[in-house]
Amino acid sequence: MKVLAFAATSSRHSINKAIVTHATQVLAQEIVPGADIDLIDLNDFEMPIYSIDRENDTGIPALAQQFFDKIGAADAVIISYAEHNGSYTAAYKNIFDWASRINAKVFQGKPMLIMSASPGPGGASNVLKAATDSAPHFGADLKANFSVGPFAQRFDAEQGKFSDVLLADTLRDALRALQSSAADKAEG
Numbered sequence: 001m002k003v004l005a006f007a008a009t010s011s012r013h014s015i016n017k018a019i020v021t022h023a024t025q026v027l028a029q030e031i032v033p034g035a036d037i038d039l040i041d042l043n044d045f046e047m048p049i050y051s052i053d054r055e056n057d058t059g060i061p062a063l064a065q066q067f068f069d070k071i072g073a074a075d076a077v078i079i080s081y082a083e084h085n086g087s088y089t090a091a092y093k094n095i096f097d098w099a100s101r102i103n104a105k106v107f108q109g110k111p112m113l114i115m116s117a118s119p120g121p122g123g124a125s126n127v128l129k130a131a132t133d134s135a136p137h138f139g140a141d142l143k144a145n146f147s148v149g150p151f152a153q154r155f156d157a158e159q160g161k162f163s164d165v166l167l168a169d170t171l172r173d174a175l176r177a178l179q180s181s182a183a184d185k186a187e188g
């Protein structure tokens with residue numbers, strides 16, 4: 001099982017990167033031993049800000065195609081969203097906008113787990129709702145979604161895992177659902 005995973009942020013000290021990293025470790029250690037994890041950093045996909053004029057003048061950047069192809073090559077996708085001013089980070093939205101010009105079904109029917117976290121009590125639930133509500137439109141086969149809530153209270157940064165037992169169970173259930181859907185799709 002090949003899994004594409006990333007935090008939807010450009011922060012080098014991202015709390016969502018810590019979460020998505022933990023999720024991939026649980027997947028590869030407990031749910032699908034030997035899973036092939038492609039954990040990418042959105043900084044490697046930085047492009048000029050999308051504009052229709054730029055697209056008409058110079059076309060879609062190769063990095064947008066690479067990002068789109070990484071989704072296409074995966075059996076499942078895991079994202080943890082950071083929230084900026086109630087919505088997506090500019091870094092993620094720019095990559096997404098470029099990729100959507102290749103095909104509006106950016107997620108290409110892949111089974112997905114999406115999460116979110118913030119330092120505050122909201123847990124980035126606004127951006128999680130936006131991503132959840134729009135998932136069918138963008139071709140996401142959403143298998144599970146949850147907010148981690150206030151990061152420091154739910155995540156043990158030293159050990160790199162959830163400190164909250166219920167959350168740890170929620171993650172394992174979500175990863176099992178992801179695995180099961182990916183296996184079904186592989187069987188055709």
Ligand SMILES: Cc1cc2nc3c(=O)[nH]c(=O)nc-3n(C[C@H](O)[C@H](O)[C@H](O)COP(=O)(O)O)c2cc1C
Pocket residue numbers: 007009010011013014015016017081082083084085086087117118119120122123124
């Ligand atoms: C420009 C900006 C806007 C933010 N807006 C929100 C917000 O609307 N809601 C929220 O919960 N946190 C907000 N935050 C705090 C982020 O949740 C926090 O920086 C978090 O660490 C981002 O996730 P990351 O570390 O994975 O990048 C904002 C931070 C910045 C820099």
